Amino acid sequence: MIRKSLVIIGGGPAGMAAALGAVKGGLAPQEILILERDKRLGGILNQCIHNGFGLHTFKEELTGPEYAARYEAQIEEKQIPYKLETMVMSIREGEEKEIIAMNGREGILEIYAKAVILAMGCRERPRGALNIPGYRPAGIYSAGTAQYYVNMEGKLPGKEVVILGSGDIGLIMARRMTLEGAKVKAVAELMPYSGGLKRNIVQCLQDFDIPLLLSHTVVDIKGKERVEGVTIAQVDEKSVPIPGTEEFYPCDTLLLSCGLIPENELSLGCGVEISPVTGGPVVNECLETSKSGIFACGNVLHVHDLVDYVSGEALEAGERAAEYVLSEEDSGPGGQELTVCGENGVRYTVPSTINMNRMKETQTIRFRVGREFQGVKVSVYLEDTLLRSIPKKTMAPGEMEKVILLKKDLEGKEIQRIRITIEEA
Amino acid sequence: MEEKKELTCIGCPMGCQITVTLKDNMVTSVSGNTCKIGDTYAREEVTDPRRTVTSIMKVDGGELPVVSVKTKESIPKGLMFGVMExxxxxxxxxxxxxxxxxxxxxxxxxVAVVATREIKEK
Structure with a gap:
């Protein structure tokens, strides 16, 4: 049996930054334990060998493994304990949380902790969730799986490739496979806009003349043993394929980059409330879930575009978890509780509630919009009174947005709701 | 002769839309960028476009069969495949x-190619 103040589930960018945040918040490093199921810390960053990471955090452009190494070095330096190749099986909530984990060296581990931080990340939407007809031939991979084969194993999964979905991993893999000698014939995107960053459209597709087919999808996969080709059709505004627009693309490989889903089986198992919009836990201003002392950060909470944002959010979760562990009172914060509502195009907000007694001087509200906008403003209302508006030239579902609230703007106001909404500029 | 080129900056994830004005192949103005990186990128992109190449290299006797690498600085865009080879x-x-x-x-x-991760011996 192991007793700790704080157990962090997942040793990727979120888990590592959360651990550092907890130390910053006053916890002794040896009171923390990170549990990681892979052979090394760093999570998905290990296979993201492209550059573009760290511009916010380190003010320089790093590759994924370099970004992970910077955090790993801090974990080692602060001597924060972690266990690798260790799978968490369950979490039980309560005043003291019980975590059941296992690994090949120690068998089953019973771990007790005052606080838990969920930092399990997300997984890719699989073929089974996409309803594409056809057999189950070899040659269909999620973009992340292909990335693992190419970047960690040094193996190219195919030579003639079609990519469905224009999320960032799909775009990055279009370039990666091309550089490694494969021919990427097209990237098809169901929506009328790309889900990826603009810079990746330029440097991953345009640089290599790879066509991006917006409002298109794969309607059939040909091949029984191995993929022989896919049929791509245009779709209407309801995402329904338009008959007569089908075109056959011979290929041996289909990569799927159709969205990421927060991995919350453990959270559900301990009764944490999950948002139907993000697929991640509903959290308050401390990034604490509906279960007291269980916090969440990173892609398990909501899918981020940039690891820098994950690190920032996780650092905060770590600090808040440390505060929770170190606080003497058991009676909850009391005080005024505000609900944060996303309206008119704002799909969700993180956090979704703010307790005024626990709110810091500033509170970052992160959110995403449900469609593309041009020439608009983001307005923050306290009930029906406008607090302020921020003009935005463009907004897109693929880009996470934020507003920062000041405590002094909210203090002493007789309100229950903060509304964040998109308006005509 | 004056010429305008529209670019999307790749300097950071903001992806600013930049307009570069050239006169006789010389840049006369850059607009739409929000920072210095965008200005530098735009001037370079229309005269001498460059990219950082990231890839992997085969490893003998390591914990992984490959090591991730990058060009230490950006290299001319047209040489990407030569660098890969x-x-x-x-x-x-x-x-x-x-x-x-x-x-x-x-x-x-x-430009040098450097390792972007540590590879321990197996």
């Missing part, structure tokens, strides 16, 4: 330190 032809021995130079001058660019 040279990176693909080299095999290195573990252990490898992060930042270790694995090719001094790749494809005659004067």
């Amino acid at each position: 040279e990176i693909g032809a080299v095999k290195v021995n573990a252990p490898i330190a992060i930042g270790q130079i694995l090719i001094e001058n790749v494809a005659g660019t004067g």
